Amino acid sequence: MSSAPTPRTRIRRIPDNADYQRATLHAILDDGYLCHIAFTDEAGGAHCLPMAYWREGEHLYIHGSNGSRLMKRLAGGAEVSIAVSHLDGLVLARSAFNHSMNYRSAVIYGVFEKVEGEEAKSAALDAFMHHLAPGRENEARRGSPQELGATIVLRISLAEAAAKLRTGGPQDDEKDLAIATWTGVLPLRVMRGAPEPATDCPVSAPDYVQAWIS
Amino acid sequence: MSSAPTPRTRIRRIPDNADYQRATLHAILDDGYLCHIAFTDEAGGAHCLPMAYWREGEHLYIHGSNGSRLMKRLAGGAEVSIAVSHLDGLVLARSAFNHSMNYRSAVIYGVFEKVEGEEAKSAALDAFMHHLAPGRENEARRGSPQELGATIVLRISLAEAAAKLRTGGPQDDEKDLAIATWTGVLPLRVMRGAPEPATDCPVSAPDYVQAWIS
Numbered sequence: 249m250s251s252a253p254t255p256r257t258r259i260r261r262i263p264d265n266a267d268y269q270r271a272t273l274h275a276i277l278d279d280g281y282l283c284h285i286a287f288t289d290e291a292g293g294a295h296c297l298p299m300a301y302w303r304e305g306e307h308l309y310i311h312g313s314n315g316s317r318l319m320k321r322l323a324g325g326a327e328v329s330i331a332v333s334h335l336d337g338l339v340l341a342r343s344a345f346n347h348s349m350n351y352r353s354a355v356i357y358g359v360f361e362k363v364e365g366e367e368a369k370s371a372a373l374d375a376f377m378h379h380l381a382p383g384r385e386n387e388a389r390r391g392s393p394q395e396l397g398a399t400i401v402l403r404i405s406l407a408e409a410a411a412k413l414r415t416g417g418p419q420d421d422e423k424d425l426a427i428a429t430w431t432g433v434l435p436l437r438v439m440r441g442a443p444e445p446a447t448d449c450p451v452s453a454p455d456y457v458q459a460w461i462s
Numbered sequence: 463m464s465s466a467p468t469p470r471t472r473i474r475r476i477p478d479n480a481d482y483q484r485a486t487l488h489a490i491l492d493d494g495y496l497c498h499i500a501f502t503d504e505a506g507g508a509h510c511l512p513m514a515y516w517r518e519g520e521h522l523y524i525h526g527s528n529g530s531r532l533m534k535r536l537a538g539g540a541e542v543s544i545a546v547s548h549l550d551g552l553v554l555a556r557s558a559f560n561h562s563m564n565y566r567s568a569v570i571y572g573v574f575e576k577v578e579g580e581e582a583k584s585a586a587l588d589a590f591m592h593h594l595a596p597g598r599e600n601e602a603r604r605g606s607p608q609e610l611g612a613t614i615v616l617r618i619s620l621a622e623a624a625a626k627l628r629t630g631g632p633q634d635d636e637k638d639l640a641i642a643t644w645t646g647v648l649p650l651r652v653m654r655g656a657p658e659p660a661t662d663c664p665v666s667a668p669d670y671v672q673a674w675i676s
Contacts, residue, residue, distance in 0.1 A: 256507075261530055281563070281650075282549050286500030286510030293470075294508060294540075296500030298547040298567050316475055326508075333512035335496050337655075338594050340671075343603040344587055345613075347594070349495070353512050373558055380552050380561070380648075387643040389557040399559075417660040429601040430667055432659035434594075434674050436495075441551075441649030446631040450642045457554075460648045 256357055257410035267411045276354045276411055277303045277332055281380070283310075286329040287321060301332070302379040307403040308356060309363070309372055319400045322360045330356040330404070337435040341418035342427040348414065350433060356409040360402040366393060369401045383456040470571055471624035481625045490568045490625055491517045491546055495594070497524075500543040501535060515546070516593040521617040522570060523577070523586055533614045536574045544570040544618070551649040555632035556641040562628065564647060570623040574616040580607060583615045597670040 251268055252258035259266035267273075283301040288294055297318060299310050308330065312319040322328065332354045339348040363372050370390055377385035391399065418431050443457045465482055466472035473480035481487075497515040502508055511532060513524050522544065526533040536542065546568045553562040577586050584604055591599035605613065632645050654676040657667060 261527070261532070281552070282547055282565070284498035284500075284510050284512075284545050284547070286498075286508040286543075288502060288506065288508050292502065292506055294500040294502050294543050296498050296510060296543040296545040296569065298498075298545055298565070300563060313475070318475070329500075329508050329510040331498050331510040331512055333496055333498070335652075337658075338495070340595065340598065341602070343609075344591060344599075344605050345603075345609040347591070347602065349514060351496070351512070355510065377558060377561070381554065384554065385558075388555070388561065389559075389638060389641055389643075391558050395557075395559040417658070424603060425662075427603055428664045429603075430659065430665050430671050431663045432657055432671075434657055434671070435655030437653050437655055438549075439651050439653040441651055443646055443648055444551075444631070445644065445646035448639075449645045451644050454644055457644050457646075457648070 252410055254357070254408050257355070257408055259410060259412055265412050265414050267413060272413070273354055273406065273409055273411045274303065276334065276352045277308060279334060279352070280332050283308070283330050283332045285322070287326045289321065302376045304372070304375050306406045308406060309376065309401065309403045311373065311376065311399055311401045314398055314400045319402070322402055323362050323400055325359055327359055328357070328404070334438070335436050336415070337433045339418050339433050340431055342420045342424040342429055342431055346418060346420055346424070348418065350414050350416070352411070352413040354409060354411045356404060356406060358404045358408050360404045363401040363403055366396050369396050369399065372401045372403070373399070381456045381460070383454065387454065466624055468571070468622050471569065471622055473624060473626055479626050479628050481627060486625045486627070487568055487620065487623055488517065490548065490566045491522060493548060494546050497522070497544050497546045499536070501540045503535065516590045518586070518589050520620045522620060523590065523615065523617045525587065525590065525613055525615045528612055528614045533616070536616055537576050537614055539573055541573055542571070542618070549650050550629070551647045553632050553647055554645055556634045556638040556643055556645055560632060560634055560638070562632065564628050564630070566625070566627040568623060568625045570618060570620060572618045572622050574618045577615040577617055580610050583610050583613065586615045586617070587613070595670045595674070597668065601668065
């Protein structure tokens with residue numbers, strides 16, 4: 249897909265930074281753990297909340313407690329807008345005006361649907377675990393019927409989604425090129441630190457823990 | 463302040479993780495560059511967009527083009543909800559159900575106000591530059607009257623804000639303690655990479671660039 253799927257996913261501000269390729273969208277989603285979800289309450293008030301998420305195919309998944317007001321609202325057909333953003337660097341130009349940021353972001357519009365049934369919920373949560381630490385899903389105790397019953401799993405189609413990104417150095421105006429100030433990029437990157445076993449951790453680190461540190 | 467400023471900033475889900483101290487809120491905001499803003503359009507549809515931000519005292523600031531629909535909407539009195547979130551680690555427990563994440567997050571509610579006047583806008587944008595790279599505000603060319611005229615600077619009070627955070631290791635159920643699987647935290651941290659000067663960068667790295675890498 250090389251154009252916006254719908255009018256509200258068409259990038260208007262700096263359209264050259266838009267990217268409607270599925271592979272770009274998937275890579276941005278697969279590179280993160282936290283999304284931000286915008287939704288309205290019954291009175292029309294806007295809310296923005298961070299949530300853990302994972303992707304499977306053409307859906308983004310979240311989960312939460314079935315006692316949560318948020319999950320009830322999201323499961324009840326509320327229209328949502330979801331953003332996943334990675335900040336890759338600060339871009340320092342010769343003029344304040346041309347300063348920028350390098351980033352990769354995705355925005356999804358739509359309505360969540362409930363993943364129903366113990367088996368489907370358990371499989372979805374296995375996929376979440378696999379996203380967090382591949383292999384972990386075979387070692388942690390899976391959810392009991394009671395725990396699965398207390399958990400809502402929701403998914404939303406990626407049909408209405410768009411990605412936007414900026415890479416590269418500063419773009420100075422011709423007239424500013426004589427200004428003798430440092431220009432370039434200050435990179436930012438999410439790094440994985442050394443695993444911290446719990447004080448009562450009963451076993452040595454398995455492969456997926458040893459492979460964690462980057 | 464040791465309690466929620468308003469009903470909508472009272473943390474209902476896992477209230478033990480709430481923190482209503484100003485210093486906590488400020489530290490969370492000062493540790494980031496990107497916020498996510500939820501707002502509704504004229505038809506009531508929810509939108510979630512990432513934006514660069516900075517803090518000065520008891521206000522969070524954003525800026526953007528005065529040609530942007532988003533900025534016009536935000537400047538026009540739309541009620542917003544803003545989230546700033548830092549993911550600090552994945553928490554691996556013995557059961558899937560007790561897996562968690564360590565994070566620091568802040569949510570702000572309110573309405574933006576416009577920063578009016580060339581001088582006030584320029585001072586606010588200097589503060590932004592200082593947040594990005596302290597000292598940079600004295601080296602980059604400041605905005606011209608034309609550039610400042612094309613820029614909207616907005617700020618929102620932190621009066622209605624709350625922070626939430628989780629730290630520490632997994633909390634396993636008593637009944638799961640015999641399960642022999644690795645438990646602990648897989649840390650995540652935003653790191654600063656080596657500065658990348660532009661190919662035509664005219665000077666060597668000043669102190670604030672040399673101090674960037676962590």
